[in-house]
Amino acid sequence: MKGGLVTSPNELGEAFLDASGRGVITDLFLDKVERMKTEREGDFAVLLAHLTAHELGHLLLGGEPHSMSGLMQAKMSEQSLTKMMQGNFGFSRAEQKKMRARVMGAELSALLARNQAEK
Numbered sequence: 001m002k003g004g005l006v007t008s009p010n011e012l013g014e015a016f017l018d019a020s021g022r023g024v025i026t027d028l029f030l031d032k033v034e035r036m037k038t039e040r041e042g043d044f045a046v047l048l049a050h051l052t053a054h055e056l057g058h059l060l061l062g063g064e065p066h067s068m069s070g071l072m073q074a075k076m077s078e079q080s081l082t083k084m085m086q087g088n089f090g091f092s093r094a095e096q097k098k099m100r101a102r103v104m105g106a107e108l109s110a111l112l113a114r115n116q117a118e119k
C-alpha cells in the first residue's frame with residue numbers, strides 16, 4: 001500500500017497517507033470511542049490515550065503498519081480492548097525504532113530547510 005486511507009481498530013479512527021505512503025492526517029472518532037467506553041469497565045482516558053497513540057503510529061510509521069498484536073493491531077478483540085483500557089499495550093521495539101527515525105528525519109529536514117532559508 002502506498003497512499004490513501006487506512007482505517008483503525010474497530011473503525012475508531014482513520015489515517016490518510018500521501019502518495020509516498022507517509023502519514024499526513026489522522027482522525028479519531030470520539031463518539032465511537034465514548035460508545036465503546038460505556039460498553040465496558042475501565043479508564044476512558046487510558047483508552048483514549050492508546051487509541052490516539054495508535055493513530056500517531058499511522059502518521060509516523062506510514063504504509064500499512066497494522067500488526068497481529070500490540071498497539072498497532074488492525075482489529076481489537078475484547079481481550080485486547082481490556083488490556084488496552086488497563087494500559088498494557090505499547091509499540092514494539094521495531095515500531096519504536098521506525099517512528100524515532102521518522103521524527104529524526106523530519107527534524108533534520110526542518111534544520112536543512114532553515115539553514116537553506118538563511119543563505
Ligand SMILES: [Zn+2]
Pocket residue numbers: 006007008009054058066072073074
Ligand atoms: Zn490502525
